[in-house]
Amino acid sequence: MADLILHYDRKTSPLKRVHGVNNGPVCYGSLMDVSVYYEKAGIPLVRLHDTNWPNPGEVDIHTIFRDMNRDEDDPASYDFSRTDEYIASVLATGAKIVYRLGESIEHTKVKYYVHPPADMDKWARICVNIIRHYNEGWANGFHYDIRYWEIWNEPDNPDRQCMWSGTPEQYYDLYRIAVTAIKAHDPALKVGGQAATMVNMPFTEGFVAYCRQHELPLDFFTWHTYADDPRQIEANALKARKLLDDAGYIQTESHLNEWNYMRADEGANDEIWRQLWKPGGETFRRNLFERQKNEEGASFIAAVFAMLQDAPVDEANYYDGQPHELYSGLFDAYCIPQKSYRVFEKFESLSVYSSRAEVSVRAEGLYALAMTSENGQSALWVSNFSGESREYTIELEGSSMSATYPTYAEWELLDRSRDFGQVEPARLKDGRVELFLPRNSVLVLRFGREANDGQAAE
Template sequence: MPEVTIDFTKEIGAIKPMHAVNNGPIKAKSDQTRGNFDAYSAANIPYARNHDASFCSSYGGEHAVDISAVFPDFVSDPENPDSYDFVLTDEYLKTTLDAGTKIFYRLGSKIEHWSKKYGTLPPKDFQKWAVICEHIIKHYNEGWADGFHWDIDYWEIWNEPDLDPDDSDNKRTWGGTAAEFYTFYAVAARHLKSRFPHLKIGGPALAGQTGKWLDGFLASLTKNGGRVPLDFFSWHIYTTDPKRIIEMANVIREKLNRAGYETTESILNEWNYVEGWTDQFIHSIEMIISMRGAAFTQASMCLGQNSTIDMMMYYDARPCAFNGLFDFYTYRPLKGYYPFFIFSKLSKMGTQVQADSDLGELYTVAARGKDGKCAAVICYYPQDGNAENQAVTVHTSGGKGGFDTFLLDDGHDFEKTGITELNGNEAVFHLKPNSILFLTQ
């Protein structure tokens, strides 16, 4: 019988923000009323990256977030407040902040799948682009141009510049070459870090090219004895195996360390359940909104907590095919909402404690609060589609006795199943494949 062993007295460190997302909530309007603001707020999501926000009309659509939306005429004077259109971006960011979620601001453009490109073309003047970004930061953090003092700390330069090779006929995210991006990043990062040394400046939201492209990027940062700022390194992976996430995280951490960026944060700010991008894609998005997608999400968070990753940001909380949290039409919570709600409970307690499983398909994290309250999540996510139910023995030490138990599976929406009294500090739970158990006291 598989076993999970939890020692609530053995502290490991802080619970990390594994339950961050891309994009924010939607407030219901006076008519055609639907929204997810209350549920989003209840999940206590720590950060929301605003990449691809301009695809969503509820966020402001084409008039929000992207540099080409905020600064629509590149020949304009970047020192003149009249050159900027902040209105809808202001509203969108405020809604996110009102939900208790911090902003992770992506400076650049949404992905452009169509034949003609707009915001993904390399800026005609790299330094001017950096100055424009400087004034966007001033607007949101220093009150410039009737702005705010929101203390947005993460500022990401571009998105997935490695997605397509230099000789591609359809470059969806960066219209130039790899070498041009390396120069562009250096210009922007140096300027922004010199102007805002207290903020976290980084990027480049790597699409997944951990070989030649990444090696070239890291080498460019220290070329000729210099050192380009890289407070965080952001990267992406789409898979069905949480262990693949950790494999990539380890490669990235090793390469950052070797390049001299040992203290640079490793931030996975796009990830989700994807079997493949062609014939398997339709099935993938069906799974994203299913209990299997929810179990994948929870399992990935658990592994991420015990890895070199500093933050994970699920793609996507925006109404789209990748949103496993909220129904596309009603915005009501789906199965995939609850892993975020669960991890927020652990995060509030603050301190991770020892929790181990002797079965590789059982993923677990446990936490303890300063008030002595304890909690643990156990997720059964097998790779085998024909996997059987498991009777799991849970051993605990250092807790207060019985646990309130909550179950998420095909038949339960994070429902309280009762109070489990431990028999000699152990209890047996029967879990279906793709199910999540939460214990709290």
């Protein structure tokens, strides 16, 4: 029996380009710049949060409007300069933007900016003027047509009030005031929240109920999951969708706008997790973040990309894209692309196919998606995230009498020793291919009817 079956003639929907990231391609005062890699990977959507963390000098409200005593309608009260430059660097890569209106995370004992605004109505007017600057040219601004505007980040975060020092009700009020002001200014903009740390927490349930009770717009709902199993993300996607649908927000988009691979060392317990950021946790910390960059993290990313194709998720943003050591699995501190980045780059190559095709997975620990085009060229994307290291049988199911039925196959693999790039022919016999897939590997298997020129035609 085949482990995977590609039903190449059963076309479904187009590819979901879910390989967005948090933050742009520059950091350390633009000294580090990975713009060329963002372009190669075709990063479709960049969410601006924790930009240039831990010393953000742009995006956050307090970095733009520095003195809350000043007149919010006076352009001279704003300093857009650093944020202008940063946003330009993002848009230059071809990506769209989700602009988080709020503040970056604060792990310091003293919290400086993550408090509820003393004057929420004024705060909302400041947000509107930021929108005017980037979309309408106000204050020597631009016409970028940024559509997504997110109100704050993780007000439900339970870690020492690092994102919100107020009550849930204060956040709900802030959202109501902000969304009302923004929609009154431009109803076409998409406004959302709450950037939930956990989708099933009472805070989040209360937020959606509050929005429903006050009949508030909720164009997109944002939520986060850091996991060691793709099924955790899938389960949260279903919870988020059900929460929205049950409240009548059937048209509300669901955005997984922070996610990453978080797996402890074997045998780690709760006490070790609590020591992650404390003296004594250095080795554990290093191993955890290095896993995000190597073949283990890469195969997790590939599995999530496949799983999200049929999950109720509209957009996704990996955390984090900017090149630094913590949570940035795509690059090292010197901007060298890691195996995880190579998965983003290879995933973008699937965009040349016109539609997805059905694929059946019959082996535990494997995740797959398939692409196809009218001329018979097809591609199978497989992540062996947690399956056995063994030879797998892949079957191509369709009419062998068809003029577009594939006659050849070739493959590339990412694993511990390879980063794609080396294309190998595969023996296609009776519509079957057998390939050895190590655990924590990513396979791209292509089918066609003639010598592959490296392009999949429409």
